[in-house]
Amino acid sequence: MGDSKVKVAVRVRPMNRRELDLHTKCVVDVDANKVILHPVNTNLSKGDARKQAITHGKMPTLS
Structure with a gap:
């Protein structure tokens, strides 16, 4: 299954x-080989901007 x-x-x-x-912010950033989904949760402080990234050739990570 590793392959x-x-x-x-x-x-x-x-x-x-x-x-x-309404000046709605897009929650999806798309790069050539990376997709970043920004959370919609407004309870997060700016210092706690968690992102789920899907990068070409890598499993999703949460940072």
Whole structure:
């Protein structure tokens, strides 16, 4: 099972007019080989910005 591979596809739609008017922050950052999901929980302080990253060739990590 150590040789198995999983491909993950992520599609992020453009924000609609309402989301733009409300200055909604996108919770997904997409890079060439990395996807970062930002939590929506507003109870987190700025110093506690936990992110789940899916990086090409690596398992998801929580930092």
